[in-house]
Amino acid sequence: MSPGVIGSAAGLFAVTNIDDIVVLALFFAQGAGHRGTVRNVAAGQYLGFAAILVAAVAAAFGATFLPERAIPFLGLLPLALGVKAAVRTWRHRDDPDESAGARSGAPRILEVATVTFANGGDNVGVYVPVFTTAGPTGMTAYVIVFLILVAAWVAAGRYFATRPLIARALSRWGHILLPLVLIAIGLLILINP
Structure with a gap:
């Protein structure tokens, strides 16, 4: 792997996934103090991102799974998860155990994977031309770096979810922020095809 390809891959990843750090911090805050949070968030992020890579690599070789017109509908996934989380927060608004945003366990792997895939669905459109022009060796380098x-x-x-100031804010407001962020992601995907 040449340093140029590594740098390009790192830059492309950072630009296309910067919003994931916020979502990941919210998932970590949601699962704070619960067993399996790190495992579930990491596994879900890898599962969702692997699905993005599979779609991008396959499309670079000519296969397409979704027509271009169907990609905005991926926004329905985080939108539905956001609405579900908002309803859960509303239903438990008066519960003393839920007052600080506590939840009944770590985020689920498929929940994290679904949000990751839906939020990164538009990345496929960015990755395909890059992978196609990079060829098999370059594509492999991109995938490894990613x-x-x-x-x-x-x-x-x-890290961000465990910084004292951020952790306090997420502990207090995370149960409200997560549904709002998921709904916003879903709406942005739906509105910006």
């Missing part, structure tokens, strides 16, 4: 950086993104999300 997979390494997923771990860095998970670590960054956890």
Whole structure:
């Protein structure tokens, strides 16, 4: 792998996934104090991002799974999860155990994967031309760098969620912010095809 390809891959990953750090921090805050949070968030992020890579690599080789017109409908996934989380927050608004945003366990792997995939669905359109022009060797380098950086993104999300000032804010407002962020992501995907 040449340093130029590594740098390009790292830059492309950072630009297309910067919003994931906020979502990851919210997931970590949601699962604060619950067993399996780190495992579930990391596994979900890898699963969702692997699905993005599979779609991008397949499309670079000529296969398409979704017509271009169907991609905005991926926004329905985080929108539905956001509405579900908002309803859960509203229903438990008076519960003393829920007052600080507590939840009944760590975020679920498929929940994190679904949000990751839907939020990154538009990345497929960016990755395909890059992968196509990079060829098989360059594409492999991009995929390896991306997979390494997923771990860095998970670590960054956890880092931000555990900073005392941020952790207090997320502890107090995370149960409201997560549904709002998921709904906003869903609406942005639906509105901006």
